[in-house]
Structures are given as structure tokens and as C-alpha cells.
Amino acid sequence: MIAKGHDLNQRTWPLMKVLIIGGAGFIGVNSADYFLSRGHEVAILDNFSRAGSRRNAAWLAEKYRSISIEHVDVRTDLEVLRARVRGVALVIHEAGQVAVTTSVLDPRSDFEINALGTFNVLEALRQNNEGQVLMYASTNKVYGGLEHLGVVERNGRYEFDALSDGVPETEPLDFYSPYGCSKGAADQYVHDYARIFGLRTIVFRQSCIYGPHQFGLEDQGWVAWFSIRASLGQPITIYGDGKQIRDVLYVEDLAEAYARAYERIQITAGKIYNLGGGPKNTLSLLELVDLLGRRYRREQRVAFSDWRPGDQRVFVANINKAQEDFGWEPATRAAQGIEALATWIDANRGMFGQG
Numbered sequence: 006m007i008a009k010g011h012d013l014n015q016r017t018w019p020l021m022k023v024l025i026i027g028g029a030g031f032i033g034v035n036s037a038d039y040f041l042s043r044g045h046e047v048a049i050l051d052n053f054s055r056a057g058s059r060r061n062a063a064w065l066a067e068k069y070r071s072i073s074i075e076h077v078d079v080r081t082d083l084e085v086l087r088a089r090v091r092g093v094a095l096v097i098h099e100a101g102q103v104a105v106t107t108s109v110l111d112p113r114s115d116f117e118i119n120a121l122g123t124f125n126v127l128e129a130l131r132q133n134n135e136g137q138v139l140m141y142a143s144t145n146k147v148y149g150g151l152e153h154l155g156v157v158e159r160n161g162r163y164e165f166d167a168l169s170d171g172v173p174e175t176e177p178l179d180f181y182s183p184y185g186c187s188k189g190a191a192d193q194y195v196h197d198y199a200r201i202f203g204l205r206t207i208v209f210r211q212s213c214i215y216g217p218h219q220f221g222l223e224d225q226g227w228v229a230w231f232s233i234r235a236s237l238g239q240p241i242t243i244y245g246d247g248k249q250i251r252d253v254l255y256v257e258d259l260a261e262a263y264a265r266a267y268e269r270i271q272i273t274a275g276k277i278y279n280l281g282g283g284p285k286n287t288l289s290l291l292e293l294v295d296l297l298g299r300r301y302r303r304e305q306r307v308a309f310s311d312w313r314p315g316d317q318r319v320f321v322a323n324i325n326k327a328q329e330d331f332g333w334e335p336a337t338r339a340a341q342g343i344e345a346l347a348t349w350i351d352a353n354r355g356m357f358g359q360g
């Protein structure tokens with residue numbers, strides 16, 4: 006357990022029902038754990054298409070007898086979605102196709118899961134609007150390649166030339182890749198359903214999230230992927246030169262942001278927020294390799310390959326709006342969070358192909 010700068014348990018709101026769609030995924034399972042451990046009732050829906058999602062669900066079921074876990078596909082199971090949103094205070098929608106590379110290989114599936122799936126969730130709520138709060142896990146990819154923002158190289162890492170607080174929510178949208186388009190369409194639908202139909206929705210444009218229960222792959226979840234490979238003593242391929250910078254956010258801090266945004270729903274309803282590690286929690290790919298090499302006391306083997314489509318040289322979220330509206334900022338420094346992730350991976354090496 007990581008020490009926090011604020012008390013996570015001092016909540017004033019009553020116990021409530023939380024529905025997490027995509028709840029067996031990485032962010033879903035950690036969010037479920039967050040709310041269950043504070044006494045709330047949680048139900049999760051998932052189609053278990055993500056590798057590791059069944060293990061995550063089993064871990065939750067073992068830890069919390071009260072949890073309800075159901076197989077649901079957001080593309081097709083409209084009746085079930087309509088029924089499950091009833092009587093719920095908070096719906097957190099995390100279900101998604103999550104890799105840019107996969108979206109390029111199969112754009113139709115990507116569209117159906119991310120755009121149509123989110124539309125189905127919105128329609129389920131519109132037809133059963135009891136004032137539920139809907140949170141949508143959008144992405145910083147909606148801002149596109151950001152080539153117009155000057156990027157400089159300093160001390161072996163890229164940085165924005167003149168944007169020290171990072172990219173704000175007012176940055177123009179520029180969907181890039183089918184994933185960017187499907188997530189971006191969903192982002193705008195969720196935002197608009199607040200304006201047109203009065204749904205209480207919040208869009209979170211998330212940066213790189215990392216932490217325990219993340220079954221990182223080469224195509225998605227790079228912090229976890231690098232950490233798994235380092236734990237197993239296996240090589241890593243870096244696409245690009247490794248100097249690209251991301252702001253990284255520990256998953257428990259993300260769940261804390263969801264909780265705080267819910268608490269301040271009078272202010273946050275209908276809004277869009279960037280959620281990331283912000284300027285204080287940035288990491289280049291090479292810096293993570295170095296950190297892991299020191300932790301495991303061996304030189305990490307690395308190969309380099311071409312940049313991937315849509316890869317931003319720098320992304321750092323400006324998180325001031327979240328700070329101002331609901332008093333949130335990341336409590337976990339990158340080095341602490343990566344230690345927690347690596348500890349979880351080491352304890353579960355068997356799941357990653359080594360006992």
C-alpha cells in the first residue's frame with residue numbers, strides 16, 4: 006500500500022451502487038476495488054475479451070463476496086444494459102478496444118466496440134434516466150499528433166518548447182487513427198448527451214495509466230509491458246528513439262479522481278477533464294528502461310524499431326482543471342507507483358509465462 010498525501014477514506018457521501026462496464030479490465034478492476042473497499046455496492050459487466058480479464062474478475066470475486074459479475078457485450082446486449090443501469094448511482098464506462106495498432110488492423114471492430122458500444126450505454130441511460138452519473142474513459146489521443154506544439158530535446162528527452170503546464174482541455178480535437186476516431190466520437194457523444202438530454206455525464210481524457218492488474222501488451226499499456234518483460238528478463242522493442250515523454254498516472258489515483266469528481270457532481274456534470282500524471286510525473290521510455298534495469302539489477306536488452314502511426318513525441322496533460330473543480334492531483338510519484346506495479350508482477354510471474 007502506498008502512502009498518500011490525503012486521506013482517501015474520509016468520504017461524506019452515502020453508500021451507493023456503482024456499475025462498472027468493462028469492469029474486469031485493468032482500470033475497471035482497480036476502480037471496483039476502490040469502491041468496494043469503501044463499502045459501496047459494485048456490479049461489473051464485461052465480455053472478457055481482454056487477456057487477463059477473467060483472472061481480474063476471479064481476484065475480485067475472491068476478495069469481495071458481494072460483487073456481481075456478468076458477461077455482457079456492449080455492442081449487442083442492449084436489454085441487459087438497459088436493465089443494469091436502473092437503480093445505480095454511478096456508471097463508469099471502461100469497456101473498450103484499447104490499442105491503436107489493433108484499430109488499424111480491424112477498424113470496424115474498433116468502431117463497433119468504442120463508438121457504437123458507448124452509444125448503446127448512452128441510450129440505455131437516456132431511456133432510463135434516473136439521474137445516474139456516467140463517467141467515460143476517453144483518451145489524450147483525441148488531441149492527435151500535436152505537431153504544431155513546438156517540441157525540443159533537452160537532456161535526452163522531448164519536451165514541449167513552451168507549454169510547461171501541459172496540454173489543456175481547450176486544445177482543438179484532432180482525431181488520429183481509427184482508435185482516435187472511435188474514442189473521440191464516443192467522447193463527443195458522451196459530452197453532448199449531457200447538453201441535449203440532460204444526462205449527468207463526465208468525460209475523462211486519460212493519459213497513460215499504470216498499476217497492478219494491468220496485463221500490458223506490446224501494443225497497449227507500455228509501462229506494464231516494459232515492467233513484465235524486465236521482471237521476466239526478456240528483451241523490449243522500443244518504437245521510435247525512446248526519448249518520447251508521457252505523463253503517467255497510477256491507477257489508484259485515477260480511481261480517487263473518479264470519486265472526487267462524483268462528490269462534486271454539481272460542478273463536474275457535463276464537463277470534460279484531462280487526467281494524467283501531469284508535469285510532475287513524466288517519464289521517457291528510456292528512463293523507464295533505466296529504472297527497471299536498476300530495480301532488477303541487470304541491463305535491460307532493448308531493440309529499436311520505426312515510430313508507430315500517431316505516436317506523439319510528447320504528451321503531458323494539463324490537469325489544473327481537475328485540481329480547480331474537484332481538488333484532485335496525483336498522490337503517487339512515478340517511481341513509487343512503478344515499484345508497486347513491479348511488486349505485483351513479480352508476485353504473479355506465473356500468469357506471464359514463468360513460474
Ligand SMILES: NC(=O)c1ccc[n+]([C@@H]2O[C@H](COP(=O)([O-])OP(=O)(O)OC[C@H]3O[C@@H](n4cnc5c(N)ncnc54)[C@H](O)[C@@H]3O)[C@@H](O)[C@H]2O)c1
Pocket residue numbers: 026027028029030031032033050051052053054055058077078079080098099100101102103118122142143144145188210211212213214215226
Ligand atoms: N490504460 C490506459 O492507459 C488508458 C488510457 C486512456 C484511456 N483508456 C481507456 O480506458 C478504458 C479502460 O482501459 P484499460 O486499460 O482498463 O483496458 P482493458 O483492456 O484492461 O479493459 C477494457 C475491458 O473492456 C472489456 N471489453 C472489451 N470489449 C468489450 C465489449 N464489446 N463489451 C464488454 N466489454 C468489453 C475487456 O474485456 C476489458 O476487460 C478503455 O476504454 C481505454 O480506451 C485507458
